[in-house]
Amino acid sequence: MSREHRYEVTVRWTGETTSYRGYSRDHDVEAAGKPTLAGTADPAFLGTADRWNPEDLLVASLSECHMLTFLSLCARAGVVVTGYVDNASGVMREDGAHGGRFTEVVLRPEVTVAEEGMREKAAALHHDAHDQCFIANSVNFPVRHEPVAR
Known part of the structure; x- marks a missing residue:
């Protein structure tokens, strides 16, 4: 018997992409009933080192x-x-x-x-x-x- 499971997350970013180097890569990863994860890009891609990428x-x-x-x-x-x-x-x-x-x-x-x-x-x-x-x-x-x- 095959079963299917669904997973829903929300990735939320706010800011302004005025230039490639000028915008924040920081964002939040959310799922109902769970702690929010602080996300970003890898530091090699201009993210911050203290957040998950x-x-x-x-x-x-x-x-x-x-x-x-x-x-x-x-x-x-x-x-x-x-x-x-x-x-x-x-x-x-x-x-x-x-x-x-x-x-x-x-x-x-x-x-x-x-x-x-x-x-x-x-x-x-x-x-x-x-x-x-x-x-x-x-x-x-x-x-x-x-x-x-x-």
Whole structure:
């Protein structure tokens, strides 16, 4: 049975585009019942460093989706996870013609399990989590994994 889910957000910007360098890239990302995210462009594209940019959010989405899928699989397989940290990174390459694309994202989850005997199963479940992650299945670039189980 196929199910469909919808997601609605509002991106709100105010200002004036008087010149390319002269307008603010700062904006808000809103969704009903959720805290507002302070958004901007990457500083390389005249955004501010203290706000989330779309590139940050894409890498974060891949990391979050993998983690949530992995934790679900672990819970179902009897693997007790007691800690999870992912220092994820992404590479975006500009094409020189005012465009570009991500070429890869690398997830580096460090997982702590309750018992030594669970480490091997936890490590194996990262493959399944990748195959089932909604976001990873939606992008057209490689999402690699370098997991560590402790």
